[in-house]
Structure formats: C-alpha cells, structure tokens
Amino acid sequence: MYHLDGTDILDAKYYRKTFSVCPECLGRIPAVVKEDDDGKVYMYKTCEEHGDFRDLISSSAKYYKWTHYAKKDKDGKVVWQFEKNGDANPPDCAIEDPRGCPYNCGLCAEHLSTCSLALIDLTNRCNFNCNFCYANVEKAGYLIEPSMEELERIMDHFRNKPFPAVAIMFTGGEPTVRKDFPEICKMAKDKGFKEVIVATNGYGFQKKKGGLEWTKKVYEMGLDTLYFQFDGINNVTYEKTRGIKNLMQYKMRVIENCRKVGLSSINLVATIARGVTDIEVGNIIQFALDNIDVVRGITFQPVSLCGRISAEEMRDLRITNADVIQEIDNQTGGKIGIETSWYPLSTIVEFGRIIAYLAEVDPIEFTCHPDCGFASYMVVDPDTKEMVPITDYFDPLKVIDFANRFWAKVKHKEKEPLKFFENLMGDAGKTLDNGLNFLDKTQLKARFLLGVLQYIKKPGKLMEMFSRLVMNGDWESISSFTHGTLLLSSMHFQDAYNMDIERTRRCIVHFGVAMPDGSVKEVPFCTMNTLHRPDIEKQVAKKLTQKVKQEFDTSLGQAREDIEREIQPKVAQNGGINKEEK
Amino acid sequence: MPDELVETKDGMKLRKLVELKTTTAEEYQKAMLDRVEYFKEKNQQKSQFNSFLQNTVVKAFSTLLDLKVNVDKALGEENLKKVHEVLDNVLLFGL
Numbered sequence: 001m002y003h004l005d006g007t008d009i010l011d012a013k014y015y016r017k018t019f020s021v022c023p024e025c026l027g028r029i030p031a032v033v034k035e036d037d038d039g040k041v042y043m044y045k046t047c048e049e050h051g052d053f054r055d056l057i058s059s060s061a062k063y064y065k066w067t068h069y070a071k072k073d074k075d076g077k078v079v080w081q082f083e084k085n086g087d088a089n090p091p092d093c094a095i096e097d098p099r100g101c102p103y104n105c106g107l108c109a110e111h112l113s114t115c116s117l118a119l120i121d122l123t124n125r126c127n128f129n130c131n132f133c134y135a136n137v138e139k140a141g142y143l144i145e146p147s148m149e150e151l152e153r154i155m156d157h158f159r160n161k162p163f164p165a166v167a168i169m170f171t172g173g174e175p176t177v178r179k180d181f182p183e184i185c186k187m188a189k190d191k192g193f194k195e196v197i198v199a200t201n202g203y204g205f206q207k208k209k210g211g212l213e214w215t216k217k218v219y220e221m222g223l224d225t226l227y228f229q230f231d232g233i234n235n236v237t238y239e240k241t242r243g244i245k246n247l248m249q250y251k252m253r254v255i256e257n258c259r260k261v262g263l264s265s266i267n268l269v270a271t272i273a274r275g276v277t278d279i280e281v282g283n284i285i286q287f288a289l290d291n292i293d294v295v296r297g298i299t300f301q302p303v304s305l306c307g308r309i310s311a312e313e314m315r316d317l318r319i320t321n322a323d324v325i326q327e328i329d330n331q332t333g334g335k336i337g338i339e340t341s342w343y344p345l346s347t348i349v350e351f352g353r354i355i356a357y358l359a360e361v362d363p364i365e366f367t368c369h370p371d372c373g374f375a376s377y378m379v380v381d382p383d384t385k386e387m388v389p390i391t392d393y394f395d396p397l398k399v400i401d402f403a404n405r406f407w408a409k410v411k412h413k414e415k416e417p418l419k420f421f422e423n424l425m426g427d428a429g430k431t432l433d434n435g436l437n438f439l440d441k442t443q444l445k446a447r448f449l450l451g452v453l454q455y456i457k458k459p460g461k462l463m464e465m466f467s468r469l470v471m472n473g474d475w476e477s478i479s480s481f482t483h484g485t486l487l488l489s490s491m492h493f494q495d496a497y498n499m500d501i502e503r504t505r506r507c508i509v510h511f512g513v514a515m516p517d518g519s520v521k522e523v524p525f526c527t528m529n530t531l532h533r534p535d536i537e538k539q540v541a542k543k544l545t546q547k548v549k550q551e552f553d554t555s556l557g558q559a560r561e562d563i564e565r566e567i568q569p570k571v572a573q574n575g576g577i578n579k580e581e582k
Numbered sequence: 583m584p585d586e587l588v589e590t591k592d593g594m595k596l597r598k599l600v601e602l603k604t605t606t607a608e609e610y611q612k613a614m615l616d617r618v619e620y621f622k623e624k625n626q627q628k629s630q631f632n633s634f635l636q637n638t639v640v641k642a643f644s645t646l647l648d649l650k651v652n653v654d655k656a657l658g659e660e661n662l663k664k665v666h667e668v669l670d671n672v673l674l675f676g677l
Contacts, residue, residue: 453646
C-alpha cells in the first residue's frame with residue numbers, strides 16, 4: 001500500500017507531539033497525536049482546569065502514516081516529505097500574546113505558509129438559515145458588510161505582498177445577496193487575482209426572474225468559479241441539512257444558467273455529516289460526471305464541530321478525511337480507491353515551484369499540513385473511455401520524487417541567476433547574461449519535461465495538455481487541463497476539539513478583514529472560526545435594521561420581495577385574470 | 583451509466599456506482615478542446631495555442647510519448663525500472 005508495503009513504517013505505531021487548544025477555555029495546551037490499537041489515530045490532550053479530551057484525527061492509521069511519509073536516503077537523512085514549510089511573507093504584526101500561535105493572528109512571524117487563497121466575508125446576510133453555520137445575520141444580531149473602499153483595502157493587502165495571493169474567494173453569509181457583487185468581481189480581476197471564486201448556495205444565479213442575466217453579468221465582470229454548496233441529489237437531504245424543501249430545482253437552475261452563459265467552472269462543495277450526507281458521495285460524483293461540461297471538481301468537507309458537545313456526541317458526529325475517501329471507495333465500487341488514488345495537497349509543492357520558476361509565473365504554494373486535505377484527479381482513459389484516477393496515467397510518487405530531487409538541485413538558481421558576463425564585463429554583460437539564463441531555463445525545461453514524461457503510462461490529448469502545463473505553467477494550460485478532468489478533494493477544517501497548531505501554522509487559506517483603524521487583519525481560516533471571529537466581528541459590526549432582518553424567507557430560501565413579485569403578476573393590471581391563468 | 587439505484591423509505595435515491603464508466607467521455611475531451619478554442623479567440627496571437635513553435639514542440643513530445651509507451655511495453659517492468667534509474671541520473675546530472 002502506498003509504496004510503503006514491505007517497509008517498517010506501517011509496523012511502527014504513529015506518535016507525534018504538538019500543541020492544541022482546550023475546547024472549553026480555548027487556552028493553548030500540549031497534545032499528542034498517536035495511533036491506538038484499533039488502527040485509528042487520535043489526539044489526546046489535557047487542560048488543567050477542564051480535564052482530558054480525546055478526538056479522532058483519522059479513522060485509518062495506515063492512510064495517516066502514508067500522508068506523513070518521509071523519503072530518506074541510505075544515511076537516514078530526509079530527502080523529502082509531504083509536510084513542508086512554505087516561503088512565508090513577512091509578518092504583519094508583532095507576537096504580543098506570550099502564548100504564541102494561535103493567539104497573535106495575524107499574520108505573525110510563527111506562520112510557515114503564504115496565502116494561496118484569500119477569503120473575504122462579503123456579508124453575513126443569507127437567504128438560508130442552516131443550523132450549523134457560524135456566519136448568519138439573524139444569529140449574530142449585527143450586520144457584517146465591508147464597504148467597497150474596505151474591500152479594496154483588503155484586496156490590496158493580499159496583492160501587494162512579496163508572495164501575492166493568486167486566488168480570491170468571496171464568502172459569507174451568501175455573497176450574491178449583495179447588489180454590488182458584479183462590481184466586486186470586477187475589482188478583484190482588476191487587482192490581478194487570477195481566479196475569482198464565490199462560495200455560494202446559488203442564490204443570485206438561480207433567480208427565476210433575472211437570474212440568467214445576472215449570471216451573464218457576473219461572468220463578464222470577472223467571476224471565474226462557483227464554489228457551489230451541493231449536499232446531494234435528493235431533496236430529502238437538503239431538508240435535513242438546510243431545512244428547505246424541493247431545493248434540487250433551485251440547484252439545477254444554477255447549473256443551467258451557468259451552462260447557458262458559458263460559465264464552465266463549478267466546484268461542487270458537499271458538507272459531509274455522518275448518516276446525512278456521507279451516503280450521497282457516490283451520487284455527487286455521478287452528478288458531476290453527468291454535468292462535466294460545467295462541473296470541474298468536487299470538494300468534500302467533513303463537518304467541523306463548533307460549540308460544546310459531549311464525548312458521546314463527538315463519537316457519533318466526528319467524521320474524518322479518511323472516512324470520506326473510504327466512503328468514496330465503497331460507493332464507486334473501488335474505482336477511486338483509498339489506497340491508490342489520493343495524495344495530500346502538499347504533494348505538488350516542488351512540482352509547482354519548478355513550473356513557476358521555469359515559466360516565470362507566480363507560484364501557487366500548497367504548503368498546508370498533510371492533514372488538511374487530499375486530492376485526486378479523475379480523467380477519461382482514452383482506450384476504455386472509462387473514468388479513472390489520474391494515478392492510472394502515471395506513477396505519481398515517481399514523478400514527485402523526480403520533481404523533489406530536481407528542485408533541490410536547481411532552487412538556488414531562483415535566487416541567484418547566472419551572472420557570468422556581468423562579472424566579466426560589468427553592466428554591459430547583463431544582456432548577454434539574460435540570454436544565458438534563457439538558454440539555461442530552456443535546457444532545464446527540456447530536462448524536467450523528459451523526466452516527468454518518462455513516468456507517463458498513457459498518451460492522448462490530456463497528456464499533450466499536461467506537457468503544455470509543464471512547459472508554460474500559464475493560466476491557459478492550467479485552465480484547459482482542468483477542463484478535461486474532474487478534481488476530487490477532501491478538506492477537513494479544524495475545530496477546537498481537533499486543532500493542531502502544526503496545521504494552523506501552515507494554513508494557506510486566510511481571511512482578510514478591514515479593521516476600523518485602517519489596517520487589514522489576515523487570519524488563517526481555522527483560527528478565525530475557532531478563536532478570533534467573535535472579537536473581530538465585534539469591532540467591525542454594523543447595526544442591524546428591521547428591513548435586513550426580514551429580507552429573506554429562509555424557509556423558502558428566497559427574498560420576500562421576490563416571493564411577493566412572483567405572486568403579484570397573477571393579478572393583471574386591470575384587476576382581471578392574468579393570461580397565464582386563463 | 584451502469585449503476586444500482588436503491589430507494590430508501592424516506593425517498594432517498596442512493597446510487598452505488600458498481601462501474602465507474604461514463605457515457606460522457608467524449609464530452610470531457612470536448613470541454614478541454616472548447617477551452618482551447620476559447621483562449622485562441624480571446625488571446626489571439628498571445629495565446630500559446632496559436633503559436634506555431636509551441637504547437638510543434640507539443641506535437642513532437644506527443645509523438646515521443648507514443649513511442650515511449652510502446653517501448654515501455656516491450657521492455658517489461660524490471661528493465662523499465664533500470665531505464666528510469668539511468669534516465670533520472672542523466673537528467674539530474676550536472677545540475
């Protein structure tokens with residue numbers, strides 16, 4: 001399994017020390033992550049005041065050990081491993097709290113990754129009222145809605161760093177309830193974000209009146225991708241998760257409108273709760289396959305457990321990444337196997353760095369912790385026309401191994417380009433050095449491409465696109481490649497029960513908040529939701545009006561004014577009967 | 583699509599995908615090629631898909647890959663491992 005068979009790694013029990021927080025008082029406490037006799041990995045921690053805590057980290061110790069794999073040379077020195085340290089941006093703030101991470105966000109000097117995905121909460125208004133959601137105007141009792149000026153400040157913050165964020169995602173609440181949402185998308189594109197994403201339940205896109213025109217407008221203004229809430233294909237499921245009946249029609253209107261305007265990048269996002277949505281994973285994959293002209297990927301998110309719960313409840317509710325990918329294995333007849341198809345997101349870090357260096361583009365650094373998430377690409381086998389994991393196309397570990405060793409040998413060139421002629425001739429030699437560096441990069445490209453191609457097992461159009469991606473690393477090849485594949489990923493966000501500071505320090509998904517003093521706070525996703533949100537929101541909250549409170553009928557997921565408008569036309573202007581009703 | 587459909591008491595339609603075969607295989611390729619056309623048109627001469635040099639290089643690699651896949655089959659697994667080891671060393675040599 002996982003190239004570890006026959007090694008002693010699988011025999012040794014996993015054990016690692018880290019730090020976490022107490023779920024009661026949120027104080028920093030030592031923790032141990034270790035494998036138990038039941039073949040699972042748990043976190044153990046003790047708070048002096050609130051007692052002992054135990055939480056499941058992975059239901060498969062075997063898989064967990066694989067994701068913490070480190071390749072060593074014959075002297076036992078680590079050649080490469082899935083756990084990485086990124087090239088962090090300079091800190092934004094001092095370490096004022098002596099307890100250290102995670103109390104100084106953000107970002108402080110303890111952080112080990114750059115931001116790959118910038119998040120902005122556009123509003124906490126929402127047309128749904130999901131019981132597990134942390135960001136909702138009704139529950140909060142105040143309004144969070146940054147102005148255009150504040151949004152610009154946040155975007156500038158992320159783009160003006162030495163390692164700028166490449167992608168931005170608008171979150172909420174429901175971001176599409178904002179009337180100025182198209183202008184916000186345009187602002188993000190103008191600021192240089194390559195990928196503009198909205199995390200949405202589909203509200204703006206699904207509207208019966210004007211939804212199609214609105215979808216066209218936001219697409220034209222710069223929206224690239226929908227991170228689309230999609231819990232399954234059954235209305236019953238949505239009744240359980242969102243409390244709304246017949247929601248599949250709503251979801252299908254979103255898909256159809258995107259299809260009509262050519263917005264062909266939808267990522268389905270399924271919150272996975274035990275016994276509720278875990279039984280839908282096969283359905284969701286099938287749905288994606290059937291709508292591949294517009295669906296680019298699926299992200300499964302095991303539910304985070306917010307608030308206080310008992311140990312018993314914890315046992316019932318906790319679901320880990322390993323459970324999700326095991327369920328996918330079960331529900332796809334073993335075709336997307338837990339033992340063969342999935343890799344930690346951090347796998348491609350060196351690969352990405354090489355491509356970025358050779359193609360002279362901004363790198364996208366997935367230096368998150370191996371526990372954060374796993375991914376697999378599904379592709380169509382050119383011979384059998386069957387969907388297979390991309391691991392059938394090449395041996396990923398061999399490619400990764402080659403890329404890691406290649407990067408170890410060439411990374412110094414990134415910081416120290418050749419200056420042969422400049423050293424000989426002074427400034428006059430710079431032009432010649434540019435030519436020399438160009439030739440050097442060209443030969444490196446050829447070597448790297450050949451090194452990767454030797455491990456490819458199948459030819460075809462997709463591999464042609466892959467070779468373009470390796471050579472150019474540009475948006476055209478990345479986007480075209482992803483249009484020929486289906487990306488599956490599983491992302492497990494942390495809560496106070498399973499928080500691992502080693503994960504937190506490597507977080508690559510950061511919220512940006514415009515603070516009243518004119519600064520921007522950059523806060524890693526999991527610490528925002530577990531620790532910092534109440535304090536930060538208190539500082540930026542706006543007064544809630546009655547109009548905003550009553551804006552939506554959350555039992556239907558629609559604006560009250562739209563519901564009324566839909567009823568009104570049935571009565572004709574002259575008081576008679578509308579044509580449709582005759 | 584070959585699948586088993588099970589309907590539960592509360593109306594859930596659960597699909598067990600016994601074979602992950604899709605009838606939309608060609609649509610995948612089409613989606614990718616449509617994207618290529620989109621970039622060709624949008625970026626005109628700046629697009630790599632309109633570059634004669636880029637297209638020639640990619641075609642050459644594609645031919646090389648076809649050839650390689652056939653050679654791999656002829657070599658067998660054990661020999662292939664040795665070839666990969668040698669190639670790795672050659673490609674990393676002098677860096």
